[in-house]
Amino acid sequence: MTTAYRLLPSVERLLSDESIMLLIEEHSRPVVLEIVRQELDEARSSIKSGNAAPRQDEIIAAISERTESLTGDWPRHVINATGVVLHTNLGRSPLSEDAIRAMQRAAQGYSDLELDLLTGRRGSRQAHISSLVARVTGAEEALVVNNNASAVMLGLAAIANGKEVIVSRGEAVEIGGGFRVPDVLAQSGADLVEVGTTNRTYARDYEAAIGENTGALLVVHASNFRVMGFTHTPEIPELVEIGAQRGIPVLHDLGSGCLLDSARFGLMHEPMPQESASSGVGLSFFSGDKLLGGPQAGIIAGKKALVDVVARHPLARAMRIDKLSMAALGATLEHYIKGEALDKVPIWRIIAMTADDVKARADGWAREIAASAYPVKSRATIGGGSLPGESLPTWALAINCDDLLGGAEGVARRLREWHSPVLGRIEEGRVLLDARTVLPGEDDTLLQAVRHALQRQG
Ligand SMILES: *Cc1c(COP(=O)(O)O)cnc(C)c1O
Numbered sequence: 001m002t003t004a005y006r007l008l009p010s011v012e013r014l015l016s017d018e019s020i021m022l023l024i025e026e027h028s029r030p031v032v033l034e035i036v037r038q039e040l041d042e043a044r045s046s047i048k049s050g051n052a053a054p055r056q057d058e059i060i061a062a063i064s065e066r067t068e069s070l071t072g073d074w075p076r077h078v079i080n081a082t083g084v085v086l087h088t089n090l091g092r093s094p095l096s097e098d099a100i101r102a103m104q105r106a107a108q109g110y111s112d113l114e115l116d117l118l119t120g121r122r123g124s125r126q127a128h129i130s131s132l133v134a135r136v137t138g139a140e141e142a143l144v145v146n147n148n149a150s151a152v153m154l155g156l157a158a159i160a161n162g163k164e165v166i167v168s169r170g171e172a173v174e175i176g177g178g179f180r181v182p183d184v185l186a187q188s189g190a191d192l193v194e195v196g197t198t199n200r201t202y203a204r205d206y207e208a209a210i211g212e213n214t215g216a217l218l219v220v221h222a223s224n225f226r227v228m229g230f231t232h233t234p235e236i237p238e239l240v241e242i243g244a245q246r247g248i249p250v251l252h253d254l255g256s257g258c259l260l261d262s263a264r265f266g267l268m269h270e271p272m273p274q275e276s277a278s279s280g281v282g283l284s285f286f287s288g289d290k291l292l293g294g295p296q297a298g299i300i301a302g303k304k305a306l307v308d309v310v311a312r313h314p315l316a317r318a319m320r321i322d323k324l325s326m327a328a329l330g331a332t333l334e335h336y337i338k339g340e341a342l343d344k345v346p347i348w349r350i351i352a353m354t355a356d357d358v359k360a361r362a363d364g365w366a367r368e369i370a371a372s373a374y375p376v377k378s379r380a381t382i383g384g385g386s387l388p389g390e391s392l393p394t395w396a397l398a399i400n401c402d403d404l405l406g407g408a409e410g411v412a413r414r415l416r417e418w419h420s421p422v423l424g425r426i427e428e429g430r431v432l433l434d435a436r437t438v439l440p441g442e443d444d445t446l447l448q449a450v451r452h453a454l455q456r457q458g
Contacts, residue, residue: 007053008043011036017060027071032063035070039063078421079442079449083394083434085350086384088176090423092289092296093384094346094439096335099294099328106327113323126311129326132333136259139277139284139301143311144329145319148287149179151298152253155283156188156216158313159249159306163215165190168201170227171220175255176385181220190215199227203234207242216251216282217243221271223255223385240280249282249306256386257286257299259336265351267382267390273301282306288325290386293345294332295325350437351382355393361443362395362435368447372400372454378427380436396424396432397450405455418449 014020014036024032039062043054054062078090086092095103105111116123126143133142145151156165165185172194174180185192193214195205206217217239236252243250258270270291276284283306288297298319300310310316321329335341342348362375376398379391401408408426415422415431420442424433431453438446 004047004053005044008040008047009056009059011040014040014056014060014063017056019060019064023064023067027067031071032067035063035066039066076421078423079446080437080439081396081422081424081433081435081446083378083380083396083425083432083437084383085347085380085437086290086382086386088384093293095295095328096293096332096344096346098334098344099331102327102331103295103324106323111323113326125320125323125326129330129333130307132330132337133299133301136333136336137273137277137284137301139273140304141307142299142301143307143316144288144321144326145298145300145316146321146325147296148253148255148257148285148298149184150319151285151300153184153188154313154315154319155251155285155300155310156185156190156218157315158310159251159283160215161189163190164193164211164213165216165218165251166193166195166206166209166214167218167220168196168205168233169194170196170198170201170231170233171218171222173220173222173225175220175224181218185218199230200232201234202232203238203242206234206239210242210246210248214246214248216249218251218253219281220253221255222388224388226389236276236279236281243282244280249303250280252276252281252284254284254286256290257288257292258290258386259292260341260348262291262351262387262390265392267351267387267392270387273299277301283310287385288329288332290384291347291382292332293341293347295328297321297325297329346439349440351392353436355395358393358436359395361438362397365397365433365435365443365447365450369397369399369450369454372403373397373450374400376432378432378434380434392436394434394436396434398427399431399433399450399454401430403456404453411453414453414455415449418452420445420449422446422449 039059047053080090114123114125129144130142145154172181182192193209195201195209239250254271256270258272263269273284273286283300283302286299288294335344342352366373366375375395378394378396380394381391399411401411404411408429408431411431412426424431
């Protein structure tokens with residue numbers, strides 16, 4: 001055993017190896033040195049448990065692999081051929097060119113983020129975005145925080161702490177990991193009063209539950225599930241009217257922040273912040289990076305008096321959004337104001353693509369690849385907690401994997417390991433690459449990855 005230890009190369013010897021020297025050039029000496037030591041430690045403990053000493057070339061290969069996986073660009077750019085438009089694991093919404101430029105401008109130098117250039121006095125980072133949200137949605141005022149989860153939490157804490165909040169039983173639900181309406185209410189210090197039943201709740205149920213200590217009526221959009229069949233939910237204006245009679249605001253968690261009518265694209269109509277505002281809702285809450293198509297953000301839009309209360313709450317400071325996200329959000333909202341969102345906001349371009357356009361793209365890929373790949377008709381989904389069960393007609397490049405090394409799993413893995421990783425989906429032993437969600441300009445890279453992945457047995 002002691003001889004096995006002596007077979008291990010020394011740190012100095014490894015560091016003077018040519019390929020390790022190249023790693024040092026790229027990733028710096030301290031980074032590589034640490035990995036060399038870790039790798040030698042592992043080799044020693046492997047020997048201790050009775051294994052033979054790894055050869056020097058094996059150790060060097062392991063060091064290279066570990067260095068490449070630990071360092072370098074993060075997050076890495078990937079090509080989304082999954083057919084899921086808003087993929088939470090892939091960072092939800094890609095940004096428009098203008099949003100990226102605004103972000104870069106905010107990052108690169110100093111800015112007037114909280115300064116009024118006219119007076120030279122301190123300004124508010126919220127004022128500009130608030131007026132954009134007001135123009136887009138028709139709400140009186142808005143406040144932006146880190147994400148919609150914090151928006152809802154903050155709104156409830158500011159408006160209903162120590163009070164009762166009335167929620168339909170069908171809406172006291174879990175929306176995505178870690179966001180459970182009853183838990184959020186508890187954390188914000190409000191008491192949940194559930195009314196109605198899981199499938200049917202009427203306006204009169206809310207009315208009957210209103211008491212001395214009611215702070216708000218809360219409506220939560222079912223953004224990641226659907227109740228079918230014998231169901232009833234009151235219209236928002238009905239609730240607003242009931243609330244108004246008793247001086248109680250309606251708070252509306254919309255989830256997605258869908259500013260264009262999704263029904264135009266053959267999808268179910270997703271509730272819109274504009275409708276929420278015109279219904280007289282006190283506060284509505286929505287995400288910046290779902291169907292709004294911008295950066296991660298939580299937008300609280302509504303009546304000025306209520307938004308002002310929220311802005312003064314101590315949690316508002318704790319949930320303050322950073323300047324880069326704000327810059328991107330502002331630029332994204334401008335697209336809606338200018339009426340150019342369908343052309344400029346990437347997720348809307350993806351959703352608005354006709355099935356024929358998608359097919360032409362998949363056909364083009366198939367012509368390039370030939371052999372075991374061919375275009376197939378399929379369905380793309382919205383994902384990311386928006387429009388559950390809804391899908392868009394799409395076309396994908398199907399790769400028949402029967403004769404390929406590792407089958408569909410092997411092909412999918414080789415696509416992921418390409419320098420620009422490509423993510424598809426596996427269906428019936430084939431890998432499908434959806435032509436709808438791949439961004440413009442990514443076609444050549446995708447085709448290179450496919451050629452690389454088409455390794456045959458042997
Ligand atoms: C997505 C969603 C949230 C959470 O929003 P994030 O921006 O992910 O924090 C809250 N409520 C509803 C209804 C949602 O759909």
